[in-house]
Amino acid sequence: MGADHTSHAPSAPPRVRRVLVATVVPLFVATLVAALLLWPERTPTADGGEDVPRYQGTVTRVLTVPCPPVEPGPEGTPERADRPCGTVTVRADSGPDAGQEVETPIPDGPGAPRVAVGDEIILVELVDPADPETSSYNIAEHQRGKPLVWLVVLFAAAIVAFGRWRGLAALGGLAASFAILLTFVVPGISAGRSPLLIAVVGSALIMFIVLYLTHGISAQTSVAVLGTLGSLVLTGLLAAAATAATHLTGFGDEDATTLSMFQSDVDLHGLLLAGIVIGSLGVLDDVTVTQAATVTEVGNANPKLTALQLYKAGTRVGRAHIASVVNTIVLAYAGASLPLMLLLVADSRPTGQVLTSEFLAQEIVRSVVATLGLVAAVPLTTALAAVVTAAGRRTPEKKAARPDANPRPRPPAQRDDALEALSDPRAGSQSPDAPAGWRNREGGSDPAW
Numbered sequence: 300m301g302a303d304h305t306s307h308a309p310s311a312p313p314r315v316r317r318v319l320v321a322t323v324v325p326l327f328v329a330t331l332v333a334a335l336l337l338w339p340e341r342t343p344t345a346d347g348g349e350d351v352p353r354y355q356g357t358v359t360r361v362l363t364v365p366c367p368p369v370e371p372g373p374e375g376t377p378e379r380a381d382r383p384c385g386t387v388t389v390r391a392d393s394g395p396d397a398g399q400e401v402e403t404p405i406p407d408g409p410g411a412p413r414v415a416v417g418d419e420i421i422l423v424e425l426v427d428p429a430d431p432e433t434s435s436y437n438i439a440e441h442q443r444g445k446p447l448v449w450l451v452v453l454f455a456a457a458i459v460a461f462g463r464w465r466g467l468a469a470l471g472g473l474a475a476s477f478a479i480l481l482t483f484v485v486p487g488i489s490a491g492r493s494p495l496l497i498a499v500v501g502s503a504l505i506m507f508i509v510l511y512l513t514h515g516i517s518a519q520t521s522v523a524v525l526g527t528l529g530s531l532v533l534t535g536l537l538a539a540a541a542t543a544a545t546h547l548t549g550f551g552d553e554d555a556t557t558l559s560m561f562q563s564d565v566d567l568h569g570l571l572l573a574g575i576v577i578g579s580l581g582v583l584d585d586v587t588v589t590q591a592a593t594v595t596e597v598g599n600a601n602p603k604l605t606a607l608q609l610y611k612a613g614t615r616v617g618r619a620h621i622a623s624v625v626n627t628i629v630l631a632y633a634g635a636s637l638p639l640m641l642l643l644v645a646d647s648r649p650t651g652q653v654l655t656s657e658f659l660a661q662e663i664v665r666s667v668v669a670t671l672g673l674v675a676a677v678p679l680t681t682a683l684a685a686v687v688t689a690a691g692r693r694t695p696e697k698k699a700a701r702p703d704a705n706p707r708p709r710p711p712a713q714r715d716d717a718l719e720a721l722s723d724p725r726a727g728s729q730s731p732d733a734p735a736g737w738r739n740r741e742g743g744s745d746p747a748w
Contacts, residue, residue, distance in 0.1 A: 362385045394424070403436045421441070450507075476505045522683045
């Protein structure tokens, strides 16, 4: 298990390597310079007031009692018949009451956690504003640290067990991606820089590090890098044109509206563009790496194919890949927007009016732009890979290294001798004119022949 299924392609000729280096290195240097110039000096922090104290605890008892009658609310307010009532006894594991048991009401309300004996939970201490000496505890949520740690360990173990060194490199690339997002992209946008510019530079930096770290420094990886970078720029331009044509402001969801209250200087329209670019990167590098590897393998299997033939073969594979990836993108956005889809069903407005509203038009633009970027990545990367592979196969050095690639035809005299020996009717005998190395028909032919 875990064997690397990728074969080591022959190294590209010096001329091809020089062209790729002269193209990729300046782009990488330009990305580094742009990242250094845009790197935020400090991360703005919002003044959220004093944090509510949070302590760890373990549920030791749950006591439920019948709920008292509740007066009917305003018309249209849904009534909850299964509303939990009672108390929960919790052993405090940290805080001023560590080691003691405290009582809290059973959590109630939308999104309230359901607790049982033995659950590890988080307690919050609420102080009465009228009497600071009086405080009470409420259950905020479950402790999720241990399950998350085990999930991450299982994830890393599966990747390394199957991918071995390649899987370990992939984990390193994933760590580098999060590091760039958390230290450059998010702080840069929070500092008021252009979100689209930050997203393009950050995505390019992630691309260079992840692709070369995961797939190694080779002509094939360089082709994937160039294809990904070109597709990223095209995706950004398409996103800018699409959001401008549909007049999207970026206030299409509640999170964006909440962010605008805490950080009014963030460009939400640019933030929408940045999300489209970064969201497309994860699928773009999959497509470009696959196309570069496909063309390289086809070229190695049949060195006689021209660049055009390699392009056609790679494009056929790309069509099948895009057909499945498009469905992946739409389902990914649909899965992340299930509450939005439920609102669409429950909305009483006409369907056309709902579809053209900003909160839904924003998701449509995301899906369409990401798909267009992927479609463009296939011919771009395939063409680059075909040119590089064909150039590597048609160099004078390659031809000079294989002077005897075509077998020499057998001299006519030897062909005549062979036919005479095979057609001799005397079993077990040998033609007197046959060469010394010939054997009779009973014994078979000499292996050298």
